[in-house]
Amino acid sequence: MPRPRSPLLSVDAIVRAALFLVDSTGDFSTPKVAKELGVSQAALYNHIDNREHIIELMRGLVFSERQHLDTESLPWDEALRTLAHEYRDCLVDHPRLVPLLVAQTVRDLGVMRIYEDMATVLAKAGLAPSAIVPAITTLDYLVLGSALELTAPEVVWSPPQGLFPMLSEAIADLGSPAERSNTAFSFGLETLLAGIRQVTKTGF
The missing domain is CATH 1.10.10 (Arc Repressor Mutant, subunit A)
Structure with a gap:
């Protein structure tokens, strides 16, 4: 042929x-x-159609391998932890895509299902409807920010010797951008889960 x-x-x-x-x-x-x-x-x-169409199709592509999670079979915190990791895993190979994604409305149905799963889990945790979007947005900040960290330089802070002693000690052994991103993501996620537990007891 x-x-x-x-x-x-x-x-x-x-x-x-x-x-x-x-x-x-x-x-x-x-x-x-x-x-x-x-x-x-x-x-x-x-x-x-246009540039925006391509961006939304890229969004759908990078999330296309994510499997729907049966949130009913898991405790809410384990389900949300799993969702957060799945969400982040879809972005870690494409961190430079993040600024394009956050600049336009989410329309891809597959990605919308992730947010539906998050809303379902947060309602199961006992959050009031008025607190669900703030919680999802906070999780978005965490996932997207940790993905962006993968594009950061090896050295983020460079304080002059002898100044800013606490910061200098804290950054002495941060590791690579990937290691920093993983550590901060895990810390932030567990902090968020603890905060949600507290909010469900005291209200928002």
Whole structure:
């Protein structure tokens, strides 16, 4: 069979090319995606609408392997801990995508199910409806921030010698960005769970 004269395009190919550019450079554009795929920019618009459409498709792609969690079979804190780790695991290979994701409305149904699971678990924990969105947002801060930490430099703070002694001692052995991110995420998550337990006793 003769090869096609032009590369075969698909939504998946476009999204994966855009994600490759984001992972490599921190951003993408339709001209760069077209160049990556060896097609004209106009050809992309037979498959996608605009930049925002591509970003939302990238969101769906990176979360596509996440499995729905049976929250009914687990204690609420174990379920929320598992959800948080699954959520973060979807982003750790694509931390440069995070700034693009947070800048637009979530529409992907698969990602929406994660938030539905979070809301279900938080209601099971005993949070009032008015506290569920603040709790989800706090968890978002934790997950997204820890993913962004993976793009940080090896040295985050560089205090002058002899000044800021407490900070200097605290940062003496922080490890790599990945180690810092993992440690801070675990600390923050357990702190959040403890806070939720307290709120369910005292109210919000």
